Amino acid sequence: MDRQLAHGPPSERAIGALERDLTEELAPEIEALRGVPFFEDLTPEDLRRIATIGERRTFGAGEPIVTKDSVGGGLYVILSGTATVEAGGKVHRLGPGQFFGEMALLARRPRSATVTAEETVEALTLEATYFRPFLIKNPSVAVTILEGVAERLREVQDRVAREHAGTGSGEPS
Numbered sequence: 102m103d104r105q106l107a108h109g110p111p112s113e114r115a116i117g118a119l120e121r122d123l124t125e126e127l128a129p130e131i132e133a134l135r136g137v138p139f140f141e142d143l144t145p146e147d148l149r150r151i152a153t154i155g156e157r158r159t160f161g162a163g164e165p166i167v168t169k170d171s172v173g174g175g176l177y178v179i180l181s182g183t184a185t186v187e188a189g190g191k192v193h194r195l196g197p198g199q200f201f202g203e204m205a206l207l208a209r210r211p212r213s214a215t216v217t218a219e220e221t222v223e224a225l226t227l228e229a230t231y232f233r234p235f236l237i238k239n240p241s242v243a244v245t246i247l248e249g250v251a252e253r254l255r256e257v258q259d260r261v262a263r264e265h266a267g268t269g270s271g272e273p274s
């Protein structure tokens with residue numbers, strides 16, 4: 102009987118033990134994610150799922166994390182440290198809890214800008230293949246990303262409008 106079981110499907114108890122092991126192994130990742138506002142609406146189970154599919158990576162000061170025009174790669178959520186991105190003629194600083202890399206994934210286009218670690222950056226990366234299914238399963242994260250994209254677009258629009266007004270090349274009023 103025991104032998105038969107050994108070759109059969111794993112028992113619920115065995116699955117439970119494996120899950121407990123995995124949760125213990127992932128405890129530091131889950132703890133790090135719990136402090137990220139970006140993920141604040143997620144349940145402990147969701148956080149565990151992200152810790153399972155995400156990869157924690159560290160980048161040294163001055164190191165490019167994503168490079169303009171490059172293809173592929175995932176979404177990054179900064180866990181610690183700061184990174185800079187030059188977009189629309191302005192340098193933006195991104196810090197803990199902020200994300201980047203969503204544009205290439207959403208538009209299925211090459212990277213729109215280079216993002217560089219200003220100081221050591223620890224980031225959670227979600228690979229492109231997981232990105233869309235992840236957003237569909239976690240609408241609160243999808244809305245947070247939408248808000249971020251709208252905010253970034255708005256900042257560039259306002260700046261372009263100010264520049265046009267300054268040079269007198271805007272639309273006549």
Ligand code: CMP
Nearest residue numbers: 188193201202203204205212213214253
């Ligand atoms: P992506 O195009 O994948 O790679 C470069 C990233 O820089 C981009 O996604 C955004 O996450 C980020 N980025 C682009 N423009 C801005 C901006 N104006 N402000 C902040 N971040 C930006």
